[in-house]
Amino acid sequence: MRRIVCTVLLWMAAGMTALLAKGVPAGTEISNFATVSYQMDGVSYSTTSNTLSDRVDQIIDVNVVWNDASPVIVANGDIDKVLTFKVTNTGNGEDTFTLLYSADAASDFAVTDPKIYIDTNNNGVFDPSIDNEAYSLTLAAEASTAVFLVADIPADSYPSGSISDNLLEAKSTIGGSGTPGTVYPDAGVDGVTAVDGMNGGVDKQLGTYEIGSELGVSLTKSATPESAEVATGTLIQYDIAVALQGNGSVENLVVTDPIPSGTTYVAGSLKLDGVALTDAEDSDEGRFDGNAVEVKLGTATQTDTLPFGRMITFEVRIE
Amino acid sequence: MRKGLLYLCLSVLLTSVMHAEISITSESLQEKRINKQLKWVKATKVIPGTKIRYLNTVSNTGEQAAEDLVITNPVPKHMQYLEGSAKCAGACTITYSLDGKVFKAPDKLFVTEMGKKRKARASEYKAVKWVIERLGAKQRSSVQFDAVLE
Numbered sequence: 001m002r003r004i005v006c007t008v009l010l011w012m013a014a015g016m017t018a019l020l021a022k023g024v025p026a027g028t029e030i031s032n033f034a035t036v037s038y039q040m041d042g043v044s045y046s047t048t049s050n051t052l053s054d055r056v057d058q059i060i061d062v063n064v065v066w067n068d069a070s071p072v073i074v075a076n077g078d079i080d081k082v083l084t085f086k087v088t089n090t091g092n093g094e095d096t097f098t099l100l101y102s103a104d105a106a107s108d109f110a111v112t113d114p115k116i117y118i119d120t121n122n123n124g125v126f127d128p129s130i131d132n133e134a135y136s137l138t139l140a141a142e143a144s145t146a147v148f149l150v151a152d153i154p155a156d157s158y159p160s161g162s163i164s165d166n167l168l169e170a171k172s173t174i175g176g177s178g179t180p181g182t183v184y185p186d187a188g189v190d191g192v193t194a195v196d197g198m199n200g201g202v203d204k205q206l207g208t209y210e211i212g213s214e215l216g217v218s219l220t221k222s223a224t225p226e227s228a229e230v231a232t233g234t235l236i237q238y239d240i241a242v243a244l245q246g247n248g249s250v251e252n253l254v255v256t257d258p259i260p261s262g263t264t265y266v267a268g269s270l271k272l273d274g275v276a277l278t279d280a281e282d283s284d285e286g287r288f289d290g291n292a293v294e295v296k297l298g299t300a301t302q303t304d305t306l307p308f309g310r311m312i313t314f315e316v317r318i319e
Numbered sequence: 320m321r322k323g324l325l326y327l328c329l330s331v332l333l334t335s336v337m338h339a340e341i342s343i344t345s346e347s348l349q350e351k352r353i354n355k356q357l358k359w360v361k362a363t364k365v366i367p368g369t370k371i372r373y374l375n376t377v378s379n380t381g382e383q384a385a386e387d388l389v390i391t392n393p394v395p396k397h398m399q400y401l402e403g404s405a406k407c408a409g410a411c412t413i414t415y416s417l418d419g420k421v422f423k424a425p426d427k428l429f430v431t432e433m434g435k436k437r438k439a440r441a442s443e444y445k446a447v448k449w450v451i452e453r454l455g456a457k458q459r460s461s462v463q464f465d466a467v468l469e
Binding site: 023024028030031032033034035036037038039040041045047048049050051052054055056057058059092183193195 | 340342343344345346347362363365366367371373375381384385386387388391392393395396397398454462468469
């Protein structure tokens with residue numbers, strides 16, 4: 001009877017530590033024991049083994065993701081532009097991570113005055129008056145927090161599409177060697193052994209700023225039938241006026257227009273600024289691919305004194 | 320609290336040992352690569368995903384043979400039993416339990432999930448039982464199983 005009581009209590013002791021959904025927390029005790037019952041001279045006996053207790057060691061790991069869906073659009077001279085990252089403690093024990101910024105050499109331009117802020121109020125959005133500037137972050141096992149990189153864009157004249165790649169690194173202060181499997185005796189929570197996990201206890205991710213286009217491209221399309229009464233066989237001329245709004249340059253400007261259903265493109269009718277273009281894909285700007293007309297305008301530039309404007313025309317016949 | 324418990328268990332253990340000459344010792348082992356070979360060594364680095372081998376050695380130090388030895392080992396909390404890993408040194412019958420009380424062969428263990436009955440998964444076993452017919456005087460034998468830390 002006494003043995004049974006003992007067994008039950010041991011089970012309870014083993015069950016006291018909270019179980020997490022993923023990965024048993026570092027420091028948890030894993031207990032094991034076995035019992036044997038047997039017969040000797042027709043008498044039943046029973047005995048219990050020693051109780052093993054293995055403590056769960058700490059896996060150290062961290063994951064950094066860049067949370068903006070696409071490059072953050074900025075303008076030359078902007079200040080306090082924000083890149084949003086998420087740092088997750090993917091280990092099984094509490095850890096403090098050092099946060100480090102570095103510029104990626106492959107960038108078109110470098111930001112100035114980069115600062116790192118932690119999402120103090122945990123709302124996922126940068127709040128300048130609430131969130132704290134910090135370069136270390138303590139996270140419980142499986143916990144994550146948004147981290148913001150806040151930087152200024154140089155007051156220069158980088159063309160639209162120029163990018164600036166910026167790295168945010170989070171590195172464990174318990175481990176963080178970068179080599180999975182590196183062991184740190186007694187360094188984990190409650191003095192357990194700590195081991196660098198899959199990422200080696202350190203991770204970094206790129207976030208991107210992109211100089212936005214200050215230009216708008218506008219297309220104005222009009223249709224002119226050859227006669228007031230539109231019927232089968234009627235010829236319609238389409239005009240597409242291409243213009244820019246704002247000053248600057250747009251690269252690789254291509255205008256594509258599918259032929260309306262119920263009409264047939266009139267072979268050889270495509271023109272740019274009144275100059276005929278062949279339907280084939282060749283050295284001139286235009287072509288008809290069987291479904292749509294396409295005109296490649298290349299780089300389009302507009303200044304106050306040199307406005308940009310092109311006119312594309314083509315004809316279709318009603319079926 | 321836990322220390323008191325330990326003393327209680329120790330005293331119980333000692334009482335049992337005095338009664339008869341059979342003892343059982345439990346060890347936890349893990350695989351370690353030594354000179355390019357995987358060897359089972361005492362478990363010291365246990366992290367989620369680690370495979371642990373629980374090895375129970377039964378010794379008969381007496382002058383008489385013991386019969387109908389039934390060894391039970393609850394699968395430790397936070398550990399998942401690995402299918403087919405339960406073994407014994409000689410001949411034995413191995414059964415498993417989903418509740419720690421009723422033991423059956425794997426093909427007779429079922430779980431009801433959302434109203435449907437299905438075969439229990441090895442990871443759902445809560446305890447393992449080995450039955451050994453006889454352990455002679457001055458003999459020892461062992462049983463084992465492997466489990467993975469969640």
